Amino acid sequence: MSDPGAARERSEDTDDIEGIDVISPAPLEGQTPILEARGIVKRYGQVTALDGVDFQLLPGEILGVIGDNGAGKSTLIKALSGAILPDEGEIYLDGQQVRFKSPLEARRLGIETVYQDLAVAPALNIAENIFLGREIRRPGPLGSVFRMLDKGRMRREASVSMRDLKIGIRSMRQAVETLSGGQRQGVAVARSAAFARHVVIMDEPTAALGVKESNMVLDLIRQVRDRGLPVILISHNMPQVFDVCDRVHIQRLGRRVAVVEPRTFEMADAVAIMTGARPGDFITPA
Numbered sequence: 001m002s003d004p005g006a007a008r009e010r011s012e013d014t015d016d017i018e019g020i021d022v023i024s025p026a027p028l029e030g031q032t033p034i035l036e037a038r039g040i041v042k043r044y045g046q047v048t049a050l051d052g053v054d055f056q057l058l059p060g061e062i063l064g065v066i067g068d069n070g071a072g073k074s075t076l077i078k079a080l081s082g083a084i085l086p087d088e089g090e091i092y093l094d095g096q097q098v099r100f101k102s103p104l105e106a107r108r109l110g111i112e113t114v115y116q117d118l119a120v121a122p123a124l125n126i127a128e129n130i131f132l133g134r135e136i137r138r139p140g141p142l143g144s145v146f147r148m149l150d151k152g153r154m155r156r157e158a159s160v161s162m163r164d165l166k167i168g169i170r171s172m173r174q175a176v177e178t179l180s181g182g183q184r185q186g187v188a189v190a191r192s193a194a195f196a197r198h199v200v201i202m203d204e205p206t207a208a209l210g211v212k213e214s215n216m217v218l219d220l221i222r223q224v225r226d227r228g229l230p231v232i233l234i235s236h237n238m239p240q241v242f243d244v245c246d247r248v249h250i251q252r253l254g255r256r257v258a259v260v261e262p263r264t265f266e267m268a269d270a271v272a273i274m275t276g277a278r279p280g281d282f283i284t285p286a
Helices: 004-012 073-080 103-108 124-128 151-164 183-196 211-226 238-244 268-276
Strands: 035-044 047-057 063-069 087-095 097-098 111-114 199-203 229-234 246-251 255-260
Touching: 035 073, 047 073, 063 073, 063 183, 063 211, 063 268, 073 199, 073 229, 097 151, 111 183, 124 151, 124 183, 183 199, 183 211, 199 238, 211 229, 211 238, 229 246, 238 268, 246 268, 255 268
Parallel strands: 047 255, 063 229, 063 246, 111 199, 199 229
Antiparallel strands: 035 047, 035 087, 087 097, 246 255
8 A cells, every 4th residue: 555655745745736736645544445546647648648547446335537628638547448558657556655657457457447328239148148259168178178158047147137136127138238328337337346356447437317217227236236236436427436435536637636425525625626616635534
């Protein structure tokens, strides 16, 4: 776990960003973060997308990540999920330093990501989508030699995954293209929850959904957390973030400027910090 004192020294040695005091979180009271980043830097030519970002996801929490356009949210999440390789900095998973060279490596270590476009195959059925890329072969020569899939087992396990998350779809043979937007999101969430061992990352999971379907997805996020998987939620929907998240990581101009707790912090103040209207010179205890 990072040394809070050292983090404060880095902040004090760094010029403020347009009058914003870059602050570090309070000590984590002995908790080892499930996923942690220290001093992450990512440059694209002359543009610095991430400028020494720190990040901590604690066990059993839903952590919101918010920031204005250009704040570096997407770049940070890509670094944490293996989609890009940082130029500088360190990433830790369960206290052990890791270096993801691809999203596949992150997945192998139990980090699953639900992207805004869902990455589902509409023509395939629910079970086939949940096991997409991780299909189960039949035992014996039928699977090893003839590469036949165990579709019955895949349907049974998919049904368990959907039922555990209380997604009300009876038949795993139903094509995903016949589902509503919220149900499709449910399939993507169920797939991630079925294979994640450490973290589920959700990127704008309620984008383009109506109120009813958005509430369904927020319930799914809570259920994933209640099953013991911490969740990172990236969203522009501030009311949803403050409704479902335990803590909120606020990003501005490539840096973390505050981490707040919605239960003790006003949403308007978080927006003010995010946009630079108010300096990030305070933080709620982690």
